[in-house]
Amino acid sequence: MIAVFNALIPVIAIILLGMLLRRTPLFTDESWLGFENLCYFVLFPALLIKTLATARIASTELLLFSAMVLFAIFGMSLLLLLFQPLMRRWLGIGGPAFTSLFQGATRWHGFIALSIVGLLYGDEGVAYMAIIMAVIIPPLNVINVSVLARFTDGDSGLGEVLHKLLKNPFIIACVIGAVLNLTGIGLPSQIFSLFDILGGGALGLGLLTVGAGLHFSLVLDHRLLVSFGAAIRLLGMPMLMFLGAWLFGIEGMPRTVAVIADAVPTASTSYILARQMGGDAPLMANLITVQVIVAAVTLPMMIWLAGY
Template sequence: PAAFSSLFQGATRWHGFIALSIVGLLYGDEGVTWMAIVMAVIIPPLNIINVSMLAHFGSGNSNLQEVLLKLVRNPFIIACAVGAFLNLAHIGLPGPLYDVLDILGGGALGLGLLTVGAGLNIHLVLKNRVLVGFGALIRLLGMPGLMFLGCWLFGIGCTARTVAVIAGAVPTAASSFILARQMGGDATLMANLITVQVLLAVVTLPLMMWLSGQGW
């Protein structure tokens, strides 16, 4: 169950900061706007799904009441709810507070990556290479393929389609490791999955972007 929870996170969660940086450089404000829409639609429900899954599989098959309690107390869910409220209420954040939180967020990302690196176990990567390879390919090839299929079914093309494919093709979020550690998932497998995905994405991400631009 713990290994499944890490595979599930590795396949479904994605590194929004990397995706946002790529589309900003390639497509400017239009790309950032499309990616903001993708993030707003996907990230909140995806966090709820993953936290629920970890509460059940990662912590010893919790009952429904325990799962719901962990959901409402989880910092990822709380952050999404607070951010959505501030946005919808048009309250926003004061400039100085925003700058402070922005600096803290940047530091947290770096610390998260360092934590992932510390949890990496090369021996286990080699020992579980089939499992790690499968988890990486599901994320880096399977998810962008699903994104493209969805865009094709709904008639979405051009920049919007490429942005959606990029969201599916980037490696999983570094915070997946922290969530696995906190909620009883297989944190070592999660660290190995993240690292292998980042390395493989150097090849697969440009390939997926090119195929999307060609319309496959």
């Protein structure tokens, strides 16, 4: 456990540095938005293309790995939908609050996951994380948008969100990397070096933007729901991934990478989607902040259990 926590100290330190830098006059709000866009549209896509284009993963293992990941996502989605009537009746959780809990449990923070895996396992780990992104980002977005449309009065149509999904830079990068890999084209050495330099900048800057996006002013609001949501995401999702790994026979580093993907906090973009489609945006903001804090304890534990 100590070894795992020591390995994550740089990650936690960079997030804290981003939180501190956000509170200084060095960078404006527009600067942080620019940093986040740079990571989202340029640096992380370059990292994904480089790693997927050069990854060597057996096709059989790829199918089992993908099945394991989808099992955890669909399993959690189904459980939450089945228990939604009970949560409404016993806990008084209305439709908008349920959608925030749903997003908080099923969606994940790609910046944190990629950065941790890159620091722990290098390109091989990033390749598996890229596969996870390619496999679950499309169904996750469709599921969450459908839940928001069903349980809120949001006016954002499913077709519009699907259109945005097709323009998602992570999805585009995964498709490009996979095509380059499967066709045997790969990356020329000059382009590989270019993407390697760009991808190297993604890990640190991505974690800085995570820290800069934390908000503590409303953390004490919705204490019960925030605690419940954090437990579902940071404990429940990794346990489902462990179950999926057992069912599909996935072990070693691939299992640990998948557990990391399910043990990181929810996506910061969940707040934007909640605000656009009529979800409980304040609750969503609280869930994001609390999950980042609590994950500093739960994430090392999950990585240790996975056998790092």
